[in-house]
Amino acid sequence: xxxxxxxxxxxxxxxxxxxxxxxxxxxxxxxxxxxxxxxxxxxxxxxxxxxxxxxxxxxxxxxxxxxxxxxxxxxxxxxxxxxxxxxxxxxxxxxxxxxxxxxxxxxxxxxxxxxxxxxxxxxxxxxxxxxxxxxxxxxxxxxxxxxxxxxxxxxxxxxxxxxxxxxxxxxxxxxxxxxxxxxxxxxxxxxxxxxxxxxx
Amino acid sequence: xxxxxxxxxxxxxxxxxxxxxxxxxxxxxxxxxxxxxxxxxxxxxxxxxxxxxxxxxxxxxxxxxxxxxxxxxxxxxxxxxxxxxxxxxxxxxxxxxxxxxxxxxxxxxxxxxxxxxxxxxxxxxxxxxxxxxxxxxxxxxxxxxxxxxxxxxxxxxxxxxxxxxxxxxxxxxxxxxxxxxxxxxxxxxxxxxxxxxxxxxxxxxxxxxxxxxxxxxxxxxxxxxxxxxxxxxxxxxxxxxx
Numbered sequence: 001x002x003x004x005x006x007x008x009x010x011x012x013x014x015x016x017x018x019x020x021x022x023x024x025x026x027x028x029x030x031x032x033x034x035x036x037x038x039x040x041x042x043x044x045x046x047x048x049x050x051x052x053x054x055x056x057x058x059x060x061x062x063x064x065x066x067x068x069x070x071x072x073x074x075x076x077x078x079x080x081x082x083x084x085x086x087x088x089x090x091x092x093x094x095x096x097x098x099x100x101x102x103x104x105x106x107x108x109x110x111x112x113x114x115x116x117x118x119x120x121x122x123x124x125x126x127x128x129x130x131x132x133x134x135x136x137x138x139x140x141x142x143x144x145x146x147x148x149x150x151x152x153x154x155x156x157x158x159x160x161x162x163x164x165x166x167x168x169x170x171x172x173x174x175x176x177x178x179x180x181x182x183x184x185x186x187x188x189x190x191x192x193x194x195x196x197x198x199x200x
Numbered sequence: 201x202x203x204x205x206x207x208x209x210x211x212x213x214x215x216x217x218x219x220x221x222x223x224x225x226x227x228x229x230x231x232x233x234x235x236x237x238x239x240x241x242x243x244x245x246x247x248x249x250x251x252x253x254x255x256x257x258x259x260x261x262x263x264x265x266x267x268x269x270x271x272x273x274x275x276x277x278x279x280x281x282x283x284x285x286x287x288x289x290x291x292x293x294x295x296x297x298x299x300x301x302x303x304x305x306x307x308x309x310x311x312x313x314x315x316x317x318x319x320x321x322x323x324x325x326x327x328x329x330x331x332x333x334x335x336x337x338x339x340x341x342x343x344x345x346x347x348x349x350x351x352x353x354x355x356x357x358x359x360x361x362x363x364x365x366x367x368x369x370x371x372x373x374x375x376x377x378x379x380x381x382x383x384x385x386x387x388x389x390x391x392x393x394x395x396x397x398x399x400x401x402x403x404x405x406x407x408x409x410x411x412x413x414x415x416x417x418x419x420x421x422x423x424x425x426x427x428x429x430x431x432x433x434x435x436x437x438x439x440x441x442x
């Protein structure tokens with residue numbers, strides 16, 4: 001601290017005639033008592049009206065960072081426990097000549113594979129995924145409703161359509177994961193097939 | 201003053217410590233603002249955030265956790281790369297060696313596998329969260345598009361990684377996956393040929409998927425993540441409350 005080495009400035013405050021004391025004189029105090037000076041007094045509604053909006057913000061440190069840290073820590077513990085107790089699947093060496101009884105795509109493509117059971121591969125493998133991705137990307141440019149309407153009740157069409165789409169995708173994926181057995185035929189797990197035909 | 205306190209003081213007063221952390225531990229608003237602003241990792245955040253944004257039930261930390269999983273996958277993936285050769289004759293035995301011989305190899309592979317599935321899942325959930333909050337509305341339209349690109353990259357990262365163990369699950373999942381995509385009417389044969397490097401899944405496919413998985417898609421994802429985070433700030437921070 002450089003400024004503590006020099007002795008504090010001594011200022012003499014001259015007495016002012018009590019009858020002539022102004023507002024500024026009343027506020028005047030020795031520098032040793034207050035390390036700042038009163039420059040002017042602005043009465044309310046005087047020159048500039050200071051508009052202060054209600055402050056709805058909090059400090060990032062610690063409010064946001066502590067939550068982020070906690071979330072990351074929980075996820076780390078969860079992954080560690082998962083990795084300790086559940087092994088990643090590994091079957092025998094890849095062999096193009098031996099087709100397994102049940103061959104499935106990764107789970108996020110099983111909705112598409114399920115569509116493959118009903119539609120031509122061009123539809124299920126090309127048109128639908130292209131439509132889904134491009135459709136998702138253009139959502140903000142299609143939904144040109146009131147930009148401030150964020151409550152679900154204010155934008156029922158968008159919410160209902162999106163929810164229906166999500167449910168459709170989930171159901172297709174769910175059927176593909178659990179209700180498809182050998183030869184990708186319909187099968188109820190544990191009833192007419194021995195267990196789940198699904199690898200993560 | 202106890203011994204530990206003296207050690208603590210000595211470390212904090214050392215030239216190295218004070219060059220590393222320019223301020224003491226932030227305890228008041230001013231120093232906390234500086235701590236966020238002056239730290240290369242924390243300055244991704246604004247100094248202050250809106251109150252509703254720190255409520256867990258608003259974001260469920262989905263985007264942040266997706267990014268955290270991306271980091272976990274990068275770290276575990278780099279470790280696995282030391283022991284893995286993308287060769288049709290070696291890949292499978294490398295996986296077996298990782299599981300049985302490499303220190304923490306099994307754990308690392310498990311975390312990489314489960315983390316990858318979780319990341320796809322969390323990116324999906326993040327997207328749903330953003331939709332239901334109407335957070336793609338102006339001025340955030342383009343950041344939503346960047347998010348869709350990131351979803352695509354996440355799925356592609358997972359899909360290309362799926363082949364690398366070179367076991368029956370991997371082989372046939374990729375065969376089915378590429379068969380579905382290979383029906384693109386305009387560039388049917390070339391698209392599949394380019395993707396697989398042949399008419400069926402083989403050595404060329406393994407090498408292609410490996411390069412895409414460890415280099416091309418992570419780099420693209422990192423670039424789009426940077427744009428994604430940058431635009432959150434530029435578009436006025438996190439979206440408003442419901």
